[in-house]
Amino acid sequence: MINKFLKRVFRKSAKVRSSGNAQVIPFELHGVSRDQISYGAQKVTDWLQAAGYQAYVVGGAVRDLLLNRIPKDFDVATDATPEEVRRVFRRSRIIGRRFRLVHVMFGEEVVEASTFRSMIEAEDAQTDEHGRLLRDNQFGDQEQDAARRDFTVNALFYDPATQEIHDYHGGYADMRANMLRMIGDPAVRYREDPVRMLRAVRLSAKLEMRIDAATAAPIARMKDLLDNVPQARLLDEVLKMLLSGHSVECIQQLHKMNLHHGLLPLLDVILEQPLGEKFVMLALRNTDERISQDKPVSPAFLFAALLWHEVLAAWKLHQQQGERPVGAMHAAMDEVLGKQKARLAIPHRHDAVMKEIWLMQLRFEQRAGQRPFRLLEQPRFRAGFDFLLLRCASGEVDDELGLWWDEFQNVSAERRAEMLQPEQAADKKRRRRKLRRKPEATATDEPVA
Ligand code: ATP
Ligand code: MG
Numbered sequence: 001m002i003n004k005f006l007k008r009v010f011r012k013s014a015k016v017r018s019s020g021n022a023q024v025i026p027f028e029l030h031g032v033s034r035d036q037i038s039y040g041a042q043k044v045t046d047w048l049q050a051a052g053y054q055a056y057v058v059g060g061a062v063r064d065l066l067l068n069r070i071p072k073d074f075d076v077a078t079d080a081t082p083e084e085v086r087r088v089f090r091r092s093r094i095i096g097r098r099f100r101l102v103h104v105m106f107g108e109e110v111v112e113a114s115t116f117r118s119m120i121e122a123e124d125a126q127t128d129e130h131g132r133l134l135r136d137n138q139f140g141d142q143e144q145d146a147a148r149r150d151f152t153v154n155a156l157f158y159d160p161a162t163q164e165i166h167d168y169h170g171g172y173a174d175m176r177a178n179m180l181r182m183i184g185d186p187a188v189r190y191r192e193d194p195v196r197m198l199r200a201v202r203l204s205a206k207l208e209m210r211i212d213a214a215t216a217a218p219i220a221r222m223k224d225l226l227d228n229v230p231q232a233r234l235l236d237e238v239l240k241m242l243l244s245g246h247s248v249e250c251i252q253q254l255h256k257m258n259l260h261h262g263l264l265p266l267l268d269v270i271l272e273q274p275l276g277e278k279f280v281m282l283a284l285r286n287t288d289e290r291i292s293q294d295k296p297v298s299p300a301f302l303f304a305a306l307l308w309h310e311v312l313a314a315w316k317l318h319q320q321q322g323e324r325p326v327g328a329m330h331a332a333m334d335e336v337l338g339k340q341k342a343r344l345a346i347p348h349r350h351d352a353v354m355k356e357i358w359l360m361q362l363r364f365e366q367r368a369g370q371r372p373f374r375l376l377e378q379p380r381f382r383a384g385f386d387f388l389l390l391r392c393a394s395g396e397v398d399d400e401l402g403l404w405w406d407e408f409q410n411v412s413a414e415r416r417a418e419m420l421q422p423e424q425a426a427d428k429k430r431r432r433r434k435l436r437r438k439p440e441a442t443a444t445d446e447p448v449a
Contacts, residue, residue, distance in 0.1 A: 021143055025172050027163035032065045034160045040106035041074035044089070044113055045160050051088050053080040054142065055113075056157035062165065063153045066175050067207060076113045077145055077157065085113050118144035130191065130228050143168055150189065150196050151203065151215075152181045174212075180204050181212040190218055194225035198237045201259065205241075205249035216257075223259050235346065242302055245291035247284040276309035279394035286390060300353035301383055303346055305390065310336045311358055312396075325362060333358055353380065360384030361391070364401060368423040372408060372416075385409075 014028030027033065034042065041057050048055035055078040061071035078085065082094045085102040092104040092113075102113045118140025140148075142157065149155040152171035158164075165172060169183050180203055182189050182196070190196055197219050204211050226234070241250040254260040283305035290297050314335050318328035333355050340346055361384070363375050375381060385405055392402035408419055 022166045022168050025165040025167060030066060030165055034163055036065055037160050038074045038109060040109035040111040041076060042160055043106060044076045044104050044111045047088050048078050048080055049161060053078050056159050058157050059154050062156045062158045074111055076111055077116055078113055079116055081115050116140050116142055116145035117148055119148040130225055147183060149183060150199060152183055155183060178209045179212050180209040182215040186215045187218040190222050194229050195233060195237050201253045202241045202244055202250055205246045205253050206244045219257055239299055243297060245288050247288055251284060273309060275394060275396055279309060279390060279396060280306060282390050282394050300350040303350055304354040304357045307336050307340060329359060329362060356380050357384050357387050361388065364388050364405060367421040
């Protein structure tokens with residue numbers, strides 16, 4: 001009771017003070033306490049400060065804590081150079097070429113410590129012909145470091161020692177007003193780095209924040225600048241959207257702002273076919289749900305879903321040209337992956353899993369003999385089955401197939417035997433022929449035409 005009373009009086013008397021060009025917001029107003037900071041980030045700021053440097057928790061972590069969300073990771077900003085940070089922490093290493101950062105290791109946790117940076121002065125700036133910054137690794141002070149960040153809510157510095165927040169751009173007020181606002185002139189900031197347009201979409205969807213009108217306005221006329229962004233970076237940002245836990249809102253927002261064109265080129269086509277759109281949106285909703293339940297999601301599964309209707313269309317074409325189903329499927333997969341790679345750099349390392357998931361879809365049709373048993377033993381059966389369920393839910397295949405496989409996984413050997421469909425005569429004959437030719441061979445996994 002007394003505590004509550006004291007808190008109220010204290011809160012009333014707590015005031016924002018100025019320090020240079022920053023507003024300093026005390027704990028009594030913002031309420032983020034030191035123990036909400038990860039162990040590693042506390043240690044990094046404590047030890048750097050003990051060594052005589054400035055050190056703050058910055059960026060997404062401060063923003064997320066203020067919004068009562070659990071931060072993904074904790075970043076620290078400091079006036080110590082990367083070499084100086086290295087000297088304070090034995091278990092650390094310098095990474096990055098464009099920006100040199102230090103990763104400090106605490107058991108499983110990795111804290112990223114970056115030296116305050118400044119925006120490069122116009123005359124020194126290396127930009128491409130569209131005004132995009134090519135290099136911005138110039139050390140600066142805290143105020144300059146705040147100015148080079150994107151949104152006001154991303155430019156707050158939290159000092160775990162004093163539990164105060166330093167705010168140079170009104171980010172605290174914007175956060176309270178649920179407003180995503182670009183620091184500086186939005187058009188200039190998008191020209192420097194067009195990916196900021198996508199970050200506006202992703203962060204507003206994820207944080208349920210409105211985009212300030214002046215921040216949103218230039219996007220419509222500047223969106224073509226995204227064409228100049230290296231593919232790998234675009235893919236990175238698209239993946240962040242798809243795995244943000246709010247992918248449905250992100251895609252809807254991209255559509256609304258007309259930013260989706262050229263970003264996921266095949267998606268444009270797919271979203272225009274009713275079945276394709278239903279399937280993709282179901283896959284995204286399913287991913288969002290898994291993330292909210294802390295279940296793992298794989299980028300390969302998601303890419304496989306995004307491209308499925310393209311694969312289906314190509315598969316049909318190849319079959320119409322007289323190819324057998326499995327051969328036609330291989331041709332279709334290679335064609336679609338090749339086309340997609342030319343525009344959006346889906347890394348090769350996902351190919352094998354995507355193909356496995358797609359090929360399994362053919363095998364789900366096979367419900368006779370030994371084939372269903374062998375399919376169950378596939379290491380990626382679960383992913384393939386989840387994919388099949390999405391196909392059922394979107395209306396592409398009959399629910400009966402998904403129900404059959406759901407039951408088949410979970411019942412006794414006797415019931416499984418009852419469930420099996422009779423082998424087709426042609427199937428049996430083919431197998432007998434094969435066995436006669438090659439006595440050591442067993443039945444093939446290939447589906448029949
Ligand atoms: P998330 O929750 O997705 O990690 P985040 O805001 O932390 O969101 P990061 O990519 O981790 O995003 O970036 C950390 C911080 O670096 C941001 O909060 C922002 O201050 C700054 N930042 C990141 N990308 C840019 C950019 N393109 N331009 C300017 N500042 C950026
Ligand atoms: Mg972050």
